Amino acid sequence: MNNQSKLDNVDGVVLTNLKNSKVSKSVSLNKKKLKDIGLFALFVGPVLLAFIIIVLIPFFTGIYYAFTDWNGVTGAIKWVGLDNFKYLFTQDKQFQSSFILTTKYTVVAIILTNAIGFGLAMLVTQTFKTRNILRTVFFMPNLIGGLLLGFIWQFIFVKGFASIGQLTGIPLFNLAWLGDASTAFWGIVIVSVWQGAGYIMIIYIAALQNVPQELIEAAKIDGANRWQILRHITMPMVAPAVTICLFLTTASSFKVFDANLSLTGGGPFKSTEMLALNIYTEAFVNNRYGVGEAKALIFFIVVAAITIIQVTISKKKEVES
Structure with a gap:
């Protein structure tokens, strides 16, 4: 019984170590992913934000205005559909x-x-x-x-x-x-x-x-x-x-x-x-x-x-x- 309990203790220690190693690996992988995402956001984020503000938003708002009679000055905008x-x-x-x-x-x-x-x-x-x-x-x-x-x-x-x-x-x-x-x-x-x-x-x-x-x-x-x-x-x-x-x-x-x-x-x-x-x-x-x-x-x-x-x-x- 003493030998069996010792073996059980050893197996328990081994399983605990394996679980701890898996947890540490997953933590390290998550840290690496977060680091990669951070670097990507740091380098690409400003350009992407500028592209959205300067290109995409004016493009889609321009499509909307193409179906209106807006004169570009006043706030009165009337939807005219395909009339333009x-x-x-x-x-x-x-x-x-x-x-x-x-x-x-x-x-x-x-x-x-x-x-x-x-x-x-x-x-x-x-x-x-x-x-x-x-x-x-x-x-x-x-x-x-x-x-x-x-x-x-x-x-x-x-x-x-x-x-x-x-x-x-x-x-x-x-x-x-x-x-x-x-x-x-x-x-x-x-x-x-x-x-x-x-x-x-x-x-x-x-x-x-x-x-x-x-x-x-x-x-x-x-x-x-x-x-x-x-x-x-x-x-x-x-x-x-x-x-x-x-x-x-x-x-x-x-x-x-x-x-x-x-x-x-x-x-x-x-x-x-x-x-x-x-x-x-x-x-x-x-x-x-x-x-x-x-x-x-x-x-x-x-x-x-x-x-x-x-x-x-x-x-x-x-x-x-």
Whole structure:
């Protein structure tokens, strides 16, 4: 009996120790989880809070105001349902023309910005001494603020081109660049492409530098010319960069505002009023905040749909290539 009681005591001690070890392990795991949660909250919490306050809350309140007749000033808000949207698609001809103009501008800006950006990237990835200086020069316009850049180019179009035209007699410089609807549109395109091509160039440079030189050398040995190398080797290898650049240029072109405001202000006679400027004018100049929010909601849905389709198609082409 004495031996049996001793064994029972030993078993009891062992079980107690096992329970204590399990408890201590669970406590340590809980402390680790709490520590991880605390670190996560410390680093992500402020950003998440700022995102909720600056982005999410205005976004959802804007959706609510799109169905009201609020003027953006008084506290009187009346629910009007889909009346704002019916007005946009049936009576607001300026919104429709701005939408068409923005789509036209976006197509032109995407093509030119990517083509020029890729061309500049091909140029500055060649082996010559001034390539680093050229990279800096081509990228510098992107560092200038949009409004400031627009006012600088406004002076160039109005004063600079007029002076050059008087000295040289070249008809191109004697055009009323910002006073005529057709030339004012191309003036906005020139400024936007000049500013954005340098940023797109940086992305293409990173992609071109990752193209294996062994493939290019092997293609040259096999007798491939520059066009064949560009088409069958370089372009498939930089396809992910093309997807990114198309996404960036699509989003930025649809949302063009500062260049439009500073160069033409939508003139002459609202012939160059892009969609973002039209929304701004409706909400903050005409004090029709509900209608402006309805335009912004439609704008958001269209841009989101187009960018999702563009990324999906580009990704499929990446896989195929």
